[in-house]
Amino acid sequence: GGRKREVNVLVVGLNNSGKTTVVNKFKNEEDRVSDIVPTVGFSVERFQNKNLSFTAFDMSGHGRYRDLWEHYYKDCHGIIFVIDSSDRLRLVVVKEELDLLLQHPDICNKKIPILFFANKMDNKEALSSVKIASGLGLDKIMDKPWHISSSNALTGEGLQEGVEWLTQQIR
Numbered sequence: 185g186g187r188k189r190e191v192n193v194l195v196v197g198l199n200n201s202g203k204t205t206v207v208n209k210f211k212n213e214e215d216r217v218s219d220i221v222p223t224v225g226f227s228v229e230r231f232q233n234k235n236l237s238f239t240a241f242d243m244s245g246h247g248r249y250r251d252l253w254e255h256y257y258k259d260c261h262g263i264i265f266v267i268d269s270s271d272r273l274r275l276v277v278v279k280e281e282l283d284l285l286l287q288h289p290d291i292c293n294k295k296i297p298i299l300f301f302a303n304k305m306d307n308k309e310a311l312s313s314v315k316i317a318s319g320l321g322l323d324k325i326m327d328k329p330w331h332i333s334s335s336n337a338l339t340g341e342g343l344q345e346g347v348e349w350l351t352q353q354i355r
């Protein structure tokens with residue numbers, strides 16, 4: 185029990201990276217959905233970690249919906265950026281979207297934490313989190329705390345470590 189602090193997190197990343205699967209794993213077992221379909225627009229989900237009560241804005245990563253992301257930058261306490269580590273071809277597109285986000289007026293002056301999931305680590309083609317970090321130039325992010333965790337959203341591996349880091353940063 186006890187009263188938890190309410191925080192908003194924005195969940196972004198390209199379509200098919202695994203955002204909805206990640207968020208679903210953060211929910212209590214009885215609240216999880218069994219079949220996940222591509223998100224249309226966005227979906228609002230709730231989950232708890234430690235002393236925080238999270239409202240997650242699980243955005244669609246499809247090209248036609250990416251313009252929606254920026255509307256949620258202002259009110260978020262943290263960002264979860266999900267990457268399909270096995271989608272090597274689209275890593276440049278991930279970098280483009282990340283750079284747009286980092287340059288946005290509602291983000292660039294804020295010290296909000298960014299948690300990256302190098303997801304689909306179970307895939308044979310998956311790049312390591314170190315390779316993803318260097319491919320995206322994460323070392324250039326100086327003014328915000330960031331962290332990258334390898335994850336498998338199907339099993340939940342790596343997710344807890346990531347969300348605990350985020351919780352630590354926000355509280």
Ligand code: GTP
Nearest residue numbers: 199200201202203204205222223244245304336337
């Ligand atoms: P949009 O809502 O379209 O932006 O996609 P999304 O990022 O929410 O992806 P979603 O969670 O719908 O997952 C896309 C597909 O990837 C689904 O078939 C998932 O089962 C699968 N998937 C998600 N995470 C993993 C993972 O860690 N490993 C593997 N192998 N598949 C995953």
Ligand code: MG
Nearest residue numbers: 203204222223
């Ligand atoms: Mg989704």
